[in-house]
Amino acid sequence: MSMYIDTGWASLNKHGEELCGDNVELVRTEDSVMAVLADGLGSGVKANILSKMTAKIIATMLEKGASLEEVVDTVSKTLPVCQKRNIAYSTFTIVQVKQSGETYIVEFDNPRVFYFREGDLVKTDARESEVCGKRIKETHLWLQPGDVLVVVSDGIIHAGVGEVLNLGWQWDNVAEYLQQIALVKEGDDAPRLSRWLLDACDQLYAGKPGDDATVLSLLIRRPRLATVAVGPPKNREDDPVLVREILAAPGKKVICGGTTGTIVARALGREIEADLEHFNPALPPTGRLEGIDLVTEGIITLSKVAEYLKTIHASKDLPQGFNGAVDLAKVLLESDEIRFLVGRAINPAHQNPSLPIHFGLKMQMVAEITEILKGLGKQVEVQYL
Secondary structure (H helix, E strand, O other): OOOEEEEEEEEEOOOOOOOOOEEEEEEEOOOEEEEEEEEEOOOHHHHHHHHHHHHHHHHHHHHOOOOHHHHHHHHHHHOOOOOOOOOOOEEEEEEEEEOOOEEEEEEEOOOOOEEEEOOEEOOOOOEEEEEOOEEEEEEEEEOOOOOEEEEEOHHHHOOOEOOOEOOOOOHHHHHHHHHHOHHHHHOOOHHHHHHHHHHHHHHHOOOOOOOOEEEEEEEEEOOOEEEEEEOOOOOHHHHHHHHHHHHHOOOEEEEEOHHHHHHHHHHHOOOOEEOOOOOOOOOOOOEEEOOEEEEEOOHHHHHHHHHHHHHOOOHHHOOOOOOHHHHHHHHHHOOOEEEEEEOOOOOHHHHOOOOOHHHHOHHHHHHHHHHHHHHOOOEEEEEEO
16 A cells, blocks of 8 residues: 655744754654654754754664664763753654554653544553653554644644733644644644644744744645656657556656647647747747646756755645746645656757856756755655657
């Protein structure tokens, strides 16, 4: 069963502080996602350093195969207990979700993780044990598409204390609020879910958070797929291969380049219609081809897509208006698994020495976009034809 673990987190700094005392570390591999939320003691620079060290140590050691005992022992020795308060310098929550759905949660002095299935709160049984002198809670779950995990620091459940609410936003109150958010039932946008909960928390603090607050969301769903054909194959006899691959691909189908579009349109017995109704003078127009979700011009559009992706990490932040590069960037940002079919034929028009050098380097442009997408947690495959 193919699953995708969508992740997203957001933080509020304590009022008057430039740095957040919470930190999140994410490690994504081919078969799992591991997330660590650490909450440093106090606030400001010291708390930021302590939580960052804690999250980094835990993520690195677990990724290298260290046991929980080894991890907690190392953290304990690296970050000793505060002598005045007799409490740890940093608390933490660890969540590891495998592609199979097998999930392991470790909690040390952080609020319990919220777990939802089909929008309903699910109670879990945690096993408590003492590891290196610390009381640790461990939970084992089997997740399935549609399940949602929300991890928070204690700044969330203390929101509004002494102001809007006498006792703050208690765990049960947060759980009830989350159940009312449509995103929990839809389970398709982890960053937006985290932001939504954090905005509600900020309102309870009246815009002046009394503590650092962090939300980390993990949404389990079927992967959203996209296939992007860029340029014709090196050998014309491979044109049918390109057509077969793009038409048989599940999910969104995109064609970049006039020649590539012509090859597919000819195989389908159809013509590409230029979308002049929504023409944008800054970029070549997009086209319409039945059976294909998006048809754009090639290298100029790709270069603009790379420019967008360098600064924009969510489709909602893309410029408004009709623009082939925006449309393509949106498809890429809203997909989890992306396959590029890159033809190695050379367009003579792109060899003009008066043109910017990247115009003649189609594969380098695809490689640049690929690296940006991987940095955003996307699974990207490039197939050359």
